[in-house]
Amino acid sequence: MIKIAVYSLKGGVGKTITAANLGQLYATHRTKRLPGTKRGSLRRVLLVDRDPQGNLSQYFNRYSDGPLEDHPIGTDWAWLDILPGNLSLAAQEDAALDVDRYADQYDLCLIDCQADLGKLTAGAIRCADYLIIPIRLDAFSTNGLSNLMQQLENLQEAAIDARVLGVLVTHDEKTPYSDAIKKLLRERLPLFDTTISRSKWVSESTIEHKPLAEIAGPDKKHPLRPMTTRPAWQYRKVFNEMADRLSNLDKGGKQ
Ligand SMILES: Nc1ncnc2c1ncn2[C@@H]1O[C@H](COP(=O)(O)OP(=O)(O)OP(=O)(O)O)[C@@H](O)[C@H]1O
């Protein structure tokens, strides 16, 4: 089981939507396979909500108050399970995360982190083999390039010892600076080639609690055809890039 935490110190960058959709796409759609899995075998995904806000659990309609289950529960999709989160996470004495006991049951574990470096996030990062770090391009645009370096340093510090598998630009849109900023970022960080456009379908997906692959896109003739939205295809491309990177690491004798 490959364990990946979706992490950023910044709020609202798309951590939850990224963890949710990379996981749901792998479990339900055709993507490149992860290393170590056989052709034709099941694609079993465990999502872990480590944010007391419980947004990931809400997205899959698996949120509830009160004591948390300590075993994964099913979602609306076979082979996609979730360990839900809620406020009681914040009160847990022991913030260490141990998902290795599920290693035989899943191929991929995606952990959604909270936007701070508290105990829960530290526990999640320690548990993960890799990190995916979403960043919002518009944050750089509004602040200009001046604090770009500071933000890069923060990213590097925060990476601790988990490997950064990739940095994902979200809320991408064409501005006078966007290409220059992406170029600068690409020189310093393992940016995914694919970026996620700013799209109303992403907010709609959040509001409707429907993964991007399942919401109807702008295709008027086939309003219910899945995978018609641009961000759904972009997330699938990101997944494939991620699988390629993992396969290359695997070949290079991972850890
Ligand atoms: N590419 C995008 N285009 C438009 N809206 C987006 C995009 N990505 C994320 N959003 C919206 O931004 C908001 C924040 O996204 P999300 O909850 O995934 O971020 P987060 O990093 O998990 O936030 P938090 O730090 O609060 O956990 C949501 O309303 C989501 O719909």
Ligand SMILES: [Mg+2]
């Ligand atoms: Mg979130």
